[in-house]
Amino acid sequence: MQKPPALNDTREQITHLDKELLGLLAKRRALSLDVARSKEVDVRPIRDTQREKELLERLVHQGREQGLDAHYVISLYQSIIEDSVLNQQAYLHTKANPETQKTRYTVAYLGARGSYSYLAANRYCERRQVEMQDLGCPNFDDIITAVESGHADYGFLPIENTSSGSINEVYDVLQHTSLSIVGETTIEVGHCMLASSGSSVDNITTLYAHPQPISQCSRYLSQYPHIKLEYCSSSAEAMQKVIDSGSLNVAAIGSAEGGALYGLSAIDKDLANQKINQSRFIVVARKAVDVPSQLPAKTTLIMATGHKPGALVEALLVLKEHNLNMSKLESRPIPGTPWEEMFYLDIDGNLATDNVQQAINELERQTRFIKVLGCYPCETVKPTQLSQSQLLIEPDSSKVASNQLGHNPKHAKSFKDKDTVVQLGMMQIGGAALNTIKHLDYTDNNTEVATQAREAKEAGFEAIVLNNADLISNEQQVSDCVKQINLAGLACILPVEHSVELPVAAKLSDGLLLQGKSMFDAELLNAAGALSTPVLIDRHNNASLEQWLNSADVILNQGNQQIGLVDSGIRGLNEAQKLSLDLSSLIEVKQLTHLPVLVNLTQTATVETVEQQARAIKQLGLNGVMLDRQQDQPQLLQRVLAS
């Protein structure tokens, strides 16, 4: 194998490339803001899912050409587009509310630096390119007070989590506040076990954490019943307690990012019960905001319905009548009035629109209490997906063709010191000698097969390709036929066109011949790659040299290294034969690959030209020929082999 380049050099190149990638992403972000400016003028919606679909479709196609799979390209671009949409929204929202255009926001949040609320607030300010002055608070009431009194511009309150559901305490403080909801933001909550460096999970006897992370990681924690749980008012307090203890036996639950602020290491990660663990925060301020019509808006309201049966249903029917979708409904007890409930509703809609206004007017008539808590831009960017047919922009061959030449492919001459020799039963393909294989049609007459096989052996052939055998419904008879061929001293090759035939063919024969379109069938190639039976890949008469070699790579990449290439000719202009010998490709392929190359002359040669074609193949240093019954004239092989 070739010596790889020095690790440091390669890493330096990757570092350089990553810097360039970041530069390009920053440029893309800036362009997306220009798009937002145009949309501001034309009053067009920020989100354009049709454009996103077209863009993804094109990128999947272009990615494939460069060997990048569709999954990778799509997930990468879904994050890029989410960032682009949220930046455009933040830009237009700030423009529509000039009082929010500041260089610094004072933000009240739960806990101290490093808590999840701190990370959410930080993300919100970064997106608006505003400096954050942080004001950590010990509880939700203090956050509300800090904003109401003007000590803070904004308050951040966690409202729900994908693992543990709604955060009731926050709903309760919202009942009595004069503040408005002006925004929302969602962050990924990656719970880690954080401890001083040098510690490990086995050492931990005490764990500090906020009740929310403890409930979100219950399954993980049940593995360690001996660990004593100490409840804290925030994740930041939990981290501080670990620092104060100076002990290697205590840990906190928090984010790796937050832990780093305290110099703590993540000694275990991904502790949450749910793989996707996200928290949504609402942002509260003294003054309500306007949401430009181009942005998706949410309106949150609270209401108490009357006591009569069906009161809530009637209220919800009002939303239905105005074609409004309710994305969330929560109920909380009303303090001092047992058994009465306050309902919290999130409606997909802008408070400035007629249908939301009319719905609220009607609800005012029906309910005992109703208050709009705020209207704000919805920050959930549902990723645009491509349909199955959009993903398959090209025939299956694209999957194979995507494995471009030039990425140190396994078929390449430079990949191995020596040429591959395929051991196909008793025959070795790929040595100095010209291998000779004969095509035979399957028959269930064993005596006939035995005779033909003996004759072929005497004429100098080493293997037989047994054509037209029905492997699926005639397995036993095909097996008997193969035995006759082997008994005559010949290897037996079975052609395969479909995945279902593969296991039987592999069991019965010495080697497989993938024919027709099967070289484009990624599923079949991958399955053949998992076998240890030798595989010969027949070049489709429309396939390029690159596609043929890429098919070989798909098999090689799965583990099966016993691969040979068979060329049966390509569609040409010569009408006398069905196919033409592609001599230039044959010369090239021998230079490119260490794999043995055989030529099937059954469709490229007539009885008159077969001897010359066979000689040319020998001259080119190719490894073998396949002939059919007509071409198998007495002494032909001997003449070719002796030449």
Ligand SMILES: C=C(O[C@@H]1C=C(C(=O)O)C=C[C@H]1O)C(=O)O
């Ligand atoms: C940038 C645009 O706005 C949004 C973001 C897109 C992107 O980042 O590629 C594409 C379509 C829109 O949803 C645009 O409309 O072109």
